[in-house]
Amino acid sequence: MFRTSYSRGRQRFLELRDAKLDKKGFVVLNKNQIKLIENTSLLSLGEKIELLLLSLGNKLTTELFTKIRYVNFESKKIEEPSKKDIAQLEEILKQLPFAYYKDSLPNKKNRLVGKHQNFTWFQVSINEATSEFMEKYPNELTEFEEGVLYGFPLSAIRAFSGLIKATSADLTPASYYLAGVCSKDFLKDEQEYYQKWWNKLRNLSPKIIKQAEKRFHEQNKTIESR
Numbered sequence: 001m002f003r004t005s006y007s008r009g010r011q012r013f014l015e016l017r018d019a020k021l022d023k024k025g026f027v028v029l030n031k032n033q034i035k036l037i038e039n040t041s042l043l044s045l046g047e048k049i050e051l052l053l054l055s056l057g058n059k060l061t062t063e064l065f066t067k068i069r070y071v072n073f074e075s076k077k078i079e080e081p082s083k084k085d086i087a088q089l090e091e092i093l094k095q096l097p098f099a100y101y102k103d104s105l106p107n108k109k110n111r112l113v114g115k116h117q118n119f120t121w122f123q124v125s126i127n128e129a130t131s132e133f134m135e136k137y138p139n140e141l142t143e144f145e146e147g148v149l150y151g152f153p154l155s156a157i158r159a160f161s162g163l164i165k166a167t168s169a170d171l172t173p174a175s176y177y178l179a180g181v182c183s184k185d186f187l188k189d190e191q192e193y194y195q196k197w198w199n200k201l202r203n204l205s206p207k208i209i210k211q212a213e214k215r216f217h218e219q220n221k222t223i224e225s226r
Helices: 010-018 031-039 045-056 083-094 128-136 143-149 154-160 173-178 187-204 206-224
Strands: 061-064 099-110 115-125
Touching (some): 010 128, 045 173, 045 206, 061 128, 083 099, 083 115, 099 128, 115 128, 154 187, 173 206
């Protein structure tokens, strides 16, 4: 820890530590807000889970983008995001207790469709301090910082960073939706960690978790039948 004060990032550390910004660690969603997340067609199932994890404090930030469609204007070679989709998604966010801002990567190639897009998303965070951190320092994040921001257990972050041996998780609904790279030596602890948060998600929204588990089992049956 003695290196922190004299290394890269000192200024941002001081700014954020002393900033007079909201720094709550979790938010309590009311029944209407939970129903809004459950019932909207503007979010993917994965994004709904991400927002619930955000409210619980597992994650500090996440991105919403999968339902944004892109328009190909004849006069332009680059596709633009649908203004209607952007406006509707922002209307959802205005009704939720999260800090957010719209961001974009110009002229990014979408490998799935082979076209260039002005790729746009909403960066959604648990509080103002995290939102400002993401907006001011997006290109300075290390894999360690990203792991913490996105709610992965410490041993998994170490494995992803190449400091300890990595492995993949046994597939369960919890690990399928929540896990990334896992560590070989601490896999059992990580599985328990993801299951703990999965149980918390179930308590918050049984509807979303039921949908997620149904989709997981359907996909597994499809793979097994091949």
